[in-house]
Amino acid sequence: MSTVSIVKHAGDMPSEIRQALELAGLLQGLNNKSVIIKVNACTPRCVPGQVTAPAFLKATIEVLRGYTSEITVCESDQQRNSAWTALEGSGLKTAAVEAGAKVINLSEARRIAVKVPNPFHFPTLEFPEPLLNSDILLDMCAMKTHKLTSVSLGLKNLFGCIPAYDRVLMHRHIDALLPDVASVLKPAISLLDGIVGMEGDGPIAGIPKRMNLILCSDSVVALDYVASQIMGFDPRRIRHIANAMKVLPIEPLSIHGSPVEEVKAKFRPAAYDLISKLEREAQRTAFLARFVYLNPTIFKMVRWTGWKMRDLTGYTKQYRKDLQLSGENVDIYDII
Template structure:
């Protein structure tokens, strides 16, 4: 049975989060996994915005995790990774690390390396289990092809997916800045990424989440929560439920569960710490018509129509959805 812990965090300091990890992580995973020589941490740095906005993973959480790993295995090399973000303007990982305070980690810890996935050497992974990338193979930075992978996501809404958490965080492991090309096929792409990367530890930063126009343009929502699990689907199922979202209405979560990447039924998950009903708060979201129009705009791209026609329809559906927010 997968395990997910819901932990209240009134003190957001690095020291307090470190003590939480010391108490809880051994109840969720076997800390011996960190005896490996290579650890990869993927935060959510989807914009050059501080964690207080609700958009990005709080650097104090990642630093506390680094300290915890170093206590177990001080000789491990810890890679903190991110790729280009394109929101009309391309933000490089160097800029994202600088604006969110992550650049200090490399200065404080000699065994921490910040990695720009978009400018790293690549490997093409061919695996019979791939779906979207079955023919072309999945291109990933070499640093991602081995080691213990840890995903440290953010508790947020997504106008395209209702919810974004652990599974969606791995979208940032694609090196290209043109990730929008994958949006019409997002469920298959995300399940491929998580099938290959296999997060061994999943942490959702719910200290300050985001509601409304997530994942970057919404409003911060203080939750004072950490959500920690040993499976990405189960952790996201609990995260979505905490936000008042039925995980079975999140398309990529359903796809991941169908692909047997984890458990989506909250009743089949061992929830430690706080009870879900005691921390659950409804996150504001766009209206259902706008959401369905956005979903339709992606579906159109998959239709057997001339490329110019389907992109014309998709663009106008997208613009109509935005007008109705």
């Protein structure tokens, strides 16, 4: 049986996070356990909906410290930024330290090869030792759309648990990879920061969308199933979620707190203009992914060219207007 809790955010974040954990039946198992929190720090900026909110992380740690003092926050290097750059620039490192947690870069840890139980595609995968040695993995994800995977929720956040700098090359296998990652790591707690999500051209260049929601589950697959429904998507048509359900079944599913229909708000899917199509194609081809994404000079040139082309089509003008309408005080240069 899988349990998902849905709590509306009204102001008292620590109490609401505690309620979400309690409704999901996850508070009792925290006593004196070591907890490692995998945040979503995909950029060195604190743009609403783009990364885990520092205030959300801090409030969660404050709740956890009532049960355990052994709390670690982690992220891994990306092709454009080190984990330290992203954690410091986004404010997540400061939030974690102020709340009394340790912060580590998974890319600096020793990796251990692990056999995947009931593999969907990959028989073995390598993971950083701290993830495997902690009593509880807490998957703290954002609520975003994504160019390649339709949504970026709990399962997609686990992609960052593979600390290879060139993991962008694995994007072409992403729908088969994520179920196997989840099968090994099996987060005991999946906690979604849905206070401000991101719609449109996510996971980075989208539009902030205020949802005022906190979701929590004992199953990362169940969390993604319910969250994608809230966002207006059919999870059975999202490949990585459908694949994960085959190896990590979620039925019977119990939902506590606010009903899905009461909190549903349709998210605009990722853009399908020429630039987005080319980006998808580049990430699905190993040679192009290596050439574009692992060469900083080439990547900057391609990104600059892409946005100049979007200027000509009117996309950028509409994007600026949408950012203003979001009410989150975000400028286009905060994002791109």
